[in-house]
Amino acid sequence: MxxxxxxxxxxxxxxxxxxxxxxxxxxxxxxxxxxxxxxxxxxxxxxxxxxxxxxxxxxxxxxxxxxxxxxxxxxxxxxxxxxxxxxxxxxxxxxxxxxxxxxxxxxxxxxxxxxxxxxxxxxxxxxxxxxxxxxxxxxxxxxxxxxxxxxxxxxxxxxxxxxxxxAYYPEGLKPVRINVESEFVRAVRGGTGFAKTAGNYASSLKAQEEAHKSGYSQVLWLDGIQHKYIEEVGSMNVFFKINGEVLTPALNGSILNGVTRDSIITLLKDWGIPVVERQISIEELYEAYSNGTLEEAFGTGTAAVISPIGELNWLDHKMILNKGEIGELSQKLYDTITGIQNGEIEDKFxxxxxxxxxxxx
CATH class of the missing domain: 3.30.470.10 (Aminotransferase class 4, branched-chain amino acid transferase, N-terminal domain)
Structure with a gap:
């Protein structure tokens, strides 16, 4: 006691x-x-x-x-x-x-x-x-x-x-449809975006409601100044596998430092998979999709662990990822994290x- x-x-x-x-x-x-x-x-x-x-x-x-x-x-x-x-x-x-x-x-x-x-x-x-x-x-x-x-x-x-x-999402470990938000702002550098506080979530609800009306499960937020750089999904950090390399937005003062995010980065490095934290513009992402190098996308968080992304909608440009199915890397990461959490896989970390x-x- x-x-x-x-x-x-x-x-x-x-x-x-x-x-x-x-x-x-x-x-x-x-x-x-x-x-x-x-x-x-x-x-x-x-x-x-x-x-x-x-x-x-x-x-x-x-x-x-x-x-x-x-x-x-x-x-x-x-x-x-x-x-x-x-x-x-x-x-x-x-x-x-x-x-x-x-x-x-x-x-x-x-x-x-x-x-x-x-x-x-x-x-x-x-x-x-x-x-x-x-x-x-x-x-x-x-x-x-x-x-x-x-x-x-x-x-x-x-x-x-x-x-x-x-499961956080009723559909379980199935790719979710996400709308890229281009009107509303969630957070800016110098604000409270990096803190886990109620106001961040309250300010996201309007965009979430609008996304739901169009059949999307979540919102992908862009930066609050230029509406150009990817930040995070409503309740998750986000990762993209492009041409064999995994990219995730760098922590910049308006992005939550997720525990699952940190765990995913550690696992990828341990597996020898290139992982880079940096600014990622929505234009760069759409270009990767257009030229066929965008292989997978997924969100990470305590609630969902791994949430594969099957579709991104940016200004009516629809990006269908991995034929709408869960990617190989997303599945491996989910199996490994949950396996460690459940004691089924050795926790060497x-x-x-x-x-x-x-x-x-």
Whole structure:
């Protein structure tokens, strides 16, 4: 047990959902982790309590000025009944980067990891075992000051909630259709694009709605200044295989530094596949498509892991990739990442963290 962590278990456990029909983020476990912050006192009152609503003042600053950050990671149950986390240290590192940008106090990442391990142990029966499923972990921080003054808050709440999930996209590991956004802007350098904060996602919803009306699953964002350089997909980083080389947009201050992105780059280098991080213009991509050198495209993220792209629509120029089928490299990357996460493939990179060293029974 983590020192200074109080545990209150529920007397009314919920029925578990059907593992074959989980969807994404629809069901939540019996317990959650909470911790408070007060300026001058620091983070305190770490506790695991029954899952339930928060009581917040209507003037709580998070409602009015959007001072909030979040993370996303997963727990996986292996064939021999162990439970693994995938690179939680990277999530905590990024959480503090987001905290810094949003003027939220830093957290002790090691303490949060140990606390969420305890939470996952308590909720071990909620971890699904069907193929493609996992237990999604959502840490987040909100400003709780009852104040309408525009300033960084003095009080915060950190929470961790858990959700058993299936595939992020209902169609599963099938190529998705993506619209290249040429009107709206998601983020610019100097803004909050590199932070994982709610406002980035709120500002993307309009373009997402318009894409859905035309039958597209996601939006591919271009840079906010010239509307020329590729940045990321709505919920994912993005990669392109062109003439045997894998390209991905360089981190430039408006792109999220994805944990899966970093893992993919590491794997490609380990396999001896050329991978380059640099600016990629939409014109360059369309030219590669036109001359037949654009071989594959895929998104990467915690939720979907790998999402192959079957079509890109740029100003009504439709690029059909790999005949609308998943590419060989996309499939290999998906199989390898999920294999490491599920304990089926050797983790030579030291990415997985075991929740506890004995079998969960």
């Amino acid at each position: 983590v020192n200074n962590l109080l545990v209150e278990k529920t007397n009314s456990p919920k029925a578990k959902p059907d593992q074959k029909n989980l969807g994404f983020g629809k069901y939540f476990t019996d317990h959650m982790f909470l911790m408070d912050y007060t300026e001058g006192k620091g983070w305190y009152n770490a506790r695991i309590v029954p899952y339930g609503p928060f009581s917040l003042d209507p003037s709580a600053m998070v409602f009015h000025y959007g001072q909030t950050v979040f993370e996303g990671l997963k727990a996986y149950k292996t064939a021999d009944d162990r439970v693994l986390l995938f690179r939680p240290d990277k999530n905590m590192e990024r959480l503090n980067i987001s905290n810094d940008r949003l003027s939220i106090p830093q957290v002790d990442g090691d303490f949060i990891i140990e606390s969420l391990k305890e939470l996952v142990k308590i909720e071990k029966d909620w971890i699904p075992v069907e193929e493609g499923t996992s237990l999604y972990i959502r840490p987040f921080i909100i400003a709780t000051d009852a104040s309408l003054g525009v300033h960084a808050a003095h009080n915060y709440l950190l929470a961790v909630i858990l959700s058993p999930v299936g 030291g990415w997985t963290v075991e929740v506890e060293s004995v079998k969960l029974v």
